[in-house]
Every structure is written in structure tokens, then in C-alpha cells.
Amino acid sequence: MTASTVQLDVSDFLRQHIRTVPDWPSTGVQFRDITPLLQDPRVFRVLIDAFVHRYMAPGLRPDVVAGLDARGFIIGAVVAYELNVGFVPIRKKGKLPFTTVAETYELEYGSATVELHTDAISNGQKVLLIDDLIATGGTMIAGIKLLERLGGIVTECAVIVDLPELGGSAKLAQTGKPLFKLVEFDGE
Numbered sequence: 001m002t003a004s005t006v007q008l009d010v011s012d013f014l015r016q017h018i019r020t021v022p023d024w025p026s027t028g029v030q031f032r033d034i035t036p037l038l039q040d041p042r043v044f045r046v047l048i049d050a051f052v053h054r055y056m057a058p059g060l061r062p063d064v065v066a067g068l069d070a071r072g073f074i075i076g077a078v079v080a081y082e083l084n085v086g087f088v089p090i091r092k093k094g095k096l097p098f099t100t101v102a103e104t105y106e107l108e109y110g111s112a113t114v115e116l117h118t119d120a121i122s123n124g125q126k127v128l129l130i131d132d133l134i135a136t137g138g139t140m141i142a143g144i145k146l147l148e149r150l151g152g153i154v155t156e157c158a159v160i161v162d163l164p165e166l167g168g169s170a171k172l173a174q175t176g177k178p179l180f181k182l183v184e185f186d187g188e
């Protein structure tokens with residue numbers, strides 16, 4: 001069995017546990033809800049292990065994991081713990097108490113600002129940036145900008161779900177940052 005065959009099986013398995021909610025939070029949005037992936041301990045373990053196995057490899061092992069508010073925290077923190085590296089939260093505006101750097105970006109349904117503590121990253125640290133999903137790519141690219149403003153090197157971005165129709169993964173590819181994704185929803 002080839003490695004790509006194994007990855008496809010995991011992808012199909014995880015896809016079955018993602019719920020699609022039509023017209024939420026607004027008309028026309030097909031919301032991909034990852035909470036069922038977390039509810040069943042067996043599924044949650046398959047999900048986390050898919051990330052951990054990849055990033056345990058010496059060439060891909062980060063110095064730190066950064067997670068995007070809020071669903072990126074759920075998986076990012078567990079992956080960091082399993083890799084025995086630290087975890088850094090990138091939060092929505094107004095939540096971090098210390099001095100911050102900030103980036104504003106557009107979403108599929110609105111706009112947002114994310115912030116990072118100025119002492120969260122050391123110069124030259126290799127960072128794995130994790131979120132649950134990439135849609136337009138605004139959140140992920142804002143996260144990369146924040147981490148790199150502090151001297152971090154974002155070696156890879158990782159998500160559970162890619163929505164390629166919304167253009168985010170193509171936009172991210174233009175930045176030269178690799179994207180690791182487990183499930184894709186395209187035109188469904």
C-alpha cells in the first residue's frame with residue numbers, strides 16, 4: 001500500500017465526521033462544522049495522529065505550534081503537546097493582555113483583526129501554523145504575517161479542511177508556504 005493510499009483512507013474517514021450546515025452564519029454559506037470530529041474519542045485520535053505523525057518527522061518538526069482563534073486552538077494545542085513543543089495563540093482583537101502586533105483581513109462573511117503577543121515568538125523559530133479550515137485564506141495569511149513580523153519562520157500551514165473554491169489555498173500557494181490538509185470540500 002502506498003503512502004498516498006493511506007492518506008486517502010484517513011481523509012475519507014475524517015470527512016464522514018464533518019457536518020455541513022447550509023446557510024450558516026448567513027445565507028449561501030455552507031458551514032463545515034468540525035465539532036463531530038472532536039466528540040468521538042476514536043475519531044479525535046485519528047485526527048490528531050494525522051498531524052502528529054507528519055510533524056514528528058525530523059525535517060518537519062517545528063520549534064513551536066501557533067494556532068488561530070478559536071478552532072485552531074483545539075487541535076493546535078493538542079498537536080503541540082504531543083510534539084513536546086510550545087503553543088502560541090493568535091487571538092481575535094482585544095483578547096490578549098500584553099503588547100501585541102495586529103493584522104486586519106477579510107473573511108467569507110465579514111472582516112476581522114488578529115493579534116499576537118510581541119514576545120510569543122523568538123527570532124528564527126520554526127513555526128507550524130494550524131487552523132481548522134482555510135476558506136478565503138485571509139486568516140491564515142494574517143497569521144503568517146504576524147509570526148514573521150516577530151522573526152518566526154512559518155515552515156508549513158496545516159488545516160483539517162480546505163475549501164479550494166473560496167481561493168484561500170491558491171492564495172496561500174502564492175506566498176510560497178506549503179499547506180497540509182486532511183479533507184477537501186470542492187463544489188459540494
Ligand SMILES: O=P(O)(O)OC[C@H]1O[C@H](OP(=O)(O)OP(=O)(O)O)[C@H](O)[C@@H]1O
Binds near residue numbers: 069107133136
Ligand atoms: O480562510 P478564511 O476565509 O480566513 O476563513 C477561515 C477562518 O474562518 C473560521 O474562523 P472564524 O473567523 O469563523 O472564527 P471562529 O474559529 O472563532 O469560529 C475558521 O475557523 C478559520 O479560522
Ligand SMILES: Nc1ncnc2[nH]cnc12
Binds near residue numbers: 029033
Ligand atoms: N464555510 C465555512 N465553514 C466553516 N468555517 C468557515 N470559515 C470560513 N468559511 C467557513
